[in-house]
Structure formats: C-alpha cells, structure tokens
Amino acid sequence: MNGFIDKLSEKLVPIASKLGQNKYLLVLRDAFMLAFPLTMFGSLVVVINNLPFFSDELKGTLGNLFGNGQNATMSIMTLFVTFGIGYYLTKTHDVEPIFGGAVSLAAYLIVTPFATVTEGGETVTGVLTTDRLGAKGMFIGIIAAFLAAEIYSRITKKGIVIKMPEAVPAAVAKSFAAMIPAIITLTIFTLVNAFVTGVFDTNLHDVVYNVIQKPLVGLGSGLPATLIAVFFVQLLWFFGLHGQIIVNSVMDPIWNTLMLDNFEAFQKGETLPHIVTKPFMEIFTVGMGGSGSTLIVVILMAFVMKSRQLKDVGRLALAPGIFNVNEPVIFGMPIVLNAAIFIPWLLAPLVSTTFNYLVMAAGIFPTPTGVTVPWTVPVFFNGMLATNSIMGGVLQLIDMALIGVIWYPFLKILDRTNLQQVDMSTAE
Structure with missing residues (x-):
C-alpha cells in the first residue's frame, strides 16, 4: 500500500500543484468569492421569506416587501462574477484593475440581449431580464469577462494609451490611459455581437447556452461526474493539497449555475430541476465537519476509542469540527499520507454522496433549494437551511451514522495499534 501511495504521489502532486496555481483558475475562484457576501445576503433573505411554518399568504407578502434583497444579489450573480474576473485578471497583468473590471462587465452587457416587454398595455424596450444576468448568462459572462480583460490588459501593456502630463491628477490620468484600450476592447465585442445578431439572427447568450453551457451543466449535474469530483x-487532501479549492476552481461555474437554476425555480414555487448544486456539494458530500465529513470520526475518536493519541486528537478537533473546520484532525491524526485510513477516507464520502443523490432523486428527502449557507454553520442546521426542511438535517444525521460505520473498523485497528505500542514502551 505504501509503495502504491508513493508512486501515486509522484504522479499526482505535481499536476495538482500546477492546477492549483493556474492563473485563470485562481482568478475564477476569487471572482466567485467576490460575489459570495452578496449571494449570502440574498440567500438569507430567501430563507427568512420562506420559512416552512409561514403560510403562503405571508410568504407572498414578505416576497413583495423584501424580494429585492434577493433580486439585487442572487438573481444577478453573473454581474458580480464578470466584474470580479475582469478586476482580478487585469490585476495579474499589473494593469489598473478597476477599469479592467468595468470593461469586462460592459463587454458582457454588450453581448446580452435587451428585451422588449409589454405589460398593462405599455411597451418597454431595453429591458435586462434577470435570467440573462443569473444562471442562464453565467458561462457567456465568464467567457466574455476573461476575453475582455485579456484584450484590455494586452493593449494597455503595449503602451497604446493616452499619457497625460504629471501635473494632471492621478484619477484623471488613469481614466485617460484606460480610454483607448477600453474603446478597442468594447468595439470588438460590439462588432462580434452585431455579426451574430445580423447574420445568424440570434445572440451569443443563446449560442453559448445551447452549445457549451447546457451540455456541461447536464454532465456536471449527474452522479458519475459528482463522484469523480468527490474522489x-x-x-488531493490525502496528499496534503486542498482538494476542495483545486476541484472547485474547475467545477464552480457548473455547480453555481445549477444552484441558480434551483434558486429561480424555488422562487417561482416550481419543482427544483437539479440535485447536484453548489450547496449539495458543500453540505451533502464532503463537508460534514470539514473536508472528508470527519465530524463523526472526531466524535468516535474522542468518546469511543481508548488510546490516548486518538482521544486527545479527537477532543482537540471536536470544537472546530462542529463548525466544519477539520485541519486539526487532518494534520493531527494525521490523515495526510496515512495509509492506514486511505480506504475509509476515500470510500466514506463516495458512499454518502451516492446515498444522498439516490434518496433525493427518489423524493424521499428534499433537494437543496439553491440558497447559499455559510460553510461554518454546524451539521443538521446547514442541511435544514439548504433544503428549507428539517429533513435535510435528518439526512445529514443518517449520513454521519453511515460514515461512522465505514470508519469504525479502521479506527479500531489504529486504536489497538496505539495501545500495543504504549504497552511495549511501558514494558521496556
């Protein structure tokens, strides 16, 4: 087993390290984190407006009064992500980032179709619908933002800018410096949009949605792709690499799009279209007590095992584990490069993820609604908030029992080994 792990480490760790340091994946991660506080606020509004014990009439009243809290955050999440991509990618080129963010956002809006809406006999033109600014527009937003930021940054780096005298205030000088790169970048997007609209009588949103987004989302929403991601x-965590950051940087556009789809359906009172979403991945796969769902493992170590080493690590890791922080057990047990627990570490989340997917698909337990739950909310409560049902928390308790059954024999072997080592050292 140790030889196999060493060979796997030699092949996997360099690849994972390069992936984790990829500029574009880091920018994408930071862009989603820029939107996180806003989507968190929107999720809290949704949760409060739709508490299970509220009547439909009260929910409708709260939606009318406080609905803009979600409309201005969760429903237009793509706007924040595109600005974030432009900002952070431009920053990596050592170019003034605020203009890069603004140009990327403008480029995205240029390729976004403005609708004509008729309501109450009055026709309104130039309307931006929230579906284009939310789930349906996520992939075209990401693509447009990356391309716009790259074009803008490269033009700026080539020195194709207006340089003002030193006496001019810095804010004015930066604005003039951004003018030519911004005009060129946005002209390119305007011409592309005009070509697609004029020649093909469609828009880039629908092209990207049908050609790229729908197939990727369909693949990412299935159980096989989810199990590969969890694996x-x-x-990666087994080798000491932050597996969630690396995998999420690749999969977040898909999972967040699925989350927004569910969120929009939940708002409308429709059937939730997806099981796998960002909240599902965070709350019902590897996140119960931290990466690897180790809360039940910590409890078994602290209160069931007999060796001093496991008891001490378990008790030390219990309080952080309740709030889904488990570095103390990952590096204290240790889990990293510990061949003795390689099997349960890999197997338990795969089993619980499969179980959760199947019971949700069967309608036995509810599906996450699409609201974002802070990752530090303890187990049971985060499951309840994510599904807007106490049954979401009950499902997590069942998961913990299932994970505990898988881990128990391996922990018992470690426990006996530790006790034997103590007996041998005492005898000497």
Whole structure:
C-alpha cells in the first residue's frame, strides 16, 4: 500500500500543484468569492421569506416587501462574477484593475440581449431580464469577462494609451490611459455581437447556452461526474493539497449555475430541476465537519476509542469540527499520507454522496433549494437551511451514522495499534 501511495504521489502532486496555481483558475475562484457576501445576503433573505411554518399568504407578502434583497444579489450573480474576473485578471497583468473590471462587465452587457416587454398595455424596450444576468448568462459572462480583460490588459501593456502630463491628477490620468484600450476592447465585442445578431439572427447568450453551457451543466449535474469530483477532493487532501479549492476552481461555474437554476425555480414555487448544486456539494458530500465529513470520526475518536493519541486528537478537533473546520484532525491524526485510513477516507464520502443523490432523486428527502449557507454553520442546521426542511438535517444525521460505520473498523485497528505500542514502551 505504501509503495502504491508513493508512486501515486509522484504522479499526482505535481499536476495538482500546477492546477492549483493556474492563473485563470485562481482568478475564477476569487471572482466567485467576490460575489459570495452578496449571494449570502440574498440567500438569507430567501430563507427568512420562506420559512416552512409561514403560510403562503405571508410568504407572498414578505416576497413583495423584501424580494429585492434577493433580486439585487442572487438573481444577478453573473454581474458580480464578470466584474470580479475582469478586476482580478487585469490585476495579474499589473494593469489598473478597476477599469479592467468595468470593461469586462460592459463587454458582457454588450453581448446580452435587451428585451422588449409589454405589460398593462405599455411597451418597454431595453429591458435586462434577470435570467440573462443569473444562471442562464453565467458561462457567456465568464467567457466574455476573461476575453475582455485579456484584450484590455494586452493593449494597455503595449503602451497604446493616452499619457497625460504629471501635473494632471492621478484619477484623471488613469481614466485617460484606460480610454483607448477600453474603446478597442468594447468595439470588438460590439462588432462580434452585431455579426451574430445580423447574420445568424440570434445572440451569443443563446449560442453559448445551447452549445457549451447546457451540455456541461447536464454532465456536471449527474452522479458519475459528482463522484469523480468527490474522489479527487479526497485524493488531493490525502496528499496534503486542498482538494476542495483545486476541484472547485474547475467545477464552480457548473455547480453555481445549477444552484441558480434551483434558486429561480424555488422562487417561482416550481419543482427544483437539479440535485447536484453548489450547496449539495458543500453540505451533502464532503463537508460534514470539514473536508472528508470527519465530524463523526472526531466524535468516535474522542468518546469511543481508548488510546490516548486518538482521544486527545479527537477532543482537540471536536470544537472546530462542529463548525466544519477539520485541519486539526487532518494534520493531527494525521490523515495526510496515512495509509492506514486511505480506504475509509476515500470510500466514506463516495458512499454518502451516492446515498444522498439516490434518496433525493427518489423524493424521499428534499433537494437543496439553491440558497447559499455559510460553510461554518454546524451539521443538521446547514442541511435544514439548504433544503428549507428539517429533513435535510435528518439526512445529514443518517449520513454521519453511515460514515461512522465505514470508519469504525479502521479506527479500531489504529486504536489497538496505539495501545500495543504504549504497552511495549511501558514494558521496556
């Protein structure tokens, strides 16, 4: 087993390290984190407006009064992501980032179709619908933002800018410096949009949605792709690499799009279209007590095992584990490069993820609604908030029992080994 792990480490760790340091994936991660506080606020509004014990009439009243809290955050998440991509990518080129963010956002809006809406006999033109600014526009937003930021930054780096005298205030000088790169970048997007609209009588949103987004989202929403993602999260963590950051940087556009789809359906009172979403991945796969769902493992170590080493690590890791922080057990047990627990570390999240997917698909337990739950909310409560049902928390308790059954024999072997080592050292 140790030889196999050493060979796997030699092949996997360099690849994972390069992936984790990829400029574009880091920019994408930071852009989603820029939107996180806003989407968190929107999720809290949704949760409060739709508490299970509220009547439909009260929910409708709260939606009318406080609905803009979600409309201005969760429903237009793509706007924040595109600005974030432009900002952070431009920053990596050592170019003034605020203009890069603004240009990327403008480029995205240029390729976004403005609708004509008729309501109450009055026709309104130039309307931006929230579906284009939310789930349906996520992939075209990401693509447009990356391309716009790259074009803008490269033009600026080539010195194709207006340089003002030193006496001019810095804000004015930066604005003039951004003018030519911004005009060229946005002209390119305007011409592309005009070509697609004029020649093909469609828009880039629908092209990207049908050609790229729908197939990727369909693939990412299935159980096989989800299990592959969970497997690599666990495998990378085993070698001391932050598996969730690396895997999420690749999969977040898909999972967040699925989340927004569910969120929009939940707002409308429709059937939720997806099981796998960002909240599903965070709350019902590897996140119960931290990466690897180790809360039940910590409890078994602290209160069931007999060796001093496991008891001490378990008790030390219990309080952080309740709030889904488990570095104390990952590096204290240790889990990293510990061949003795390689099997349960990989197997338990795969089993619980499969179980959760199947019971949700069967309608036995509710599906996450699409609201974002802070990752530090303890187990049971985060499951309840994510599904807007106490049954979401109950499902997590069942998961913990299932994970505990898988881990128990391996922990018992470690426990006996530790006790034997103590007996041998005492005898000497």
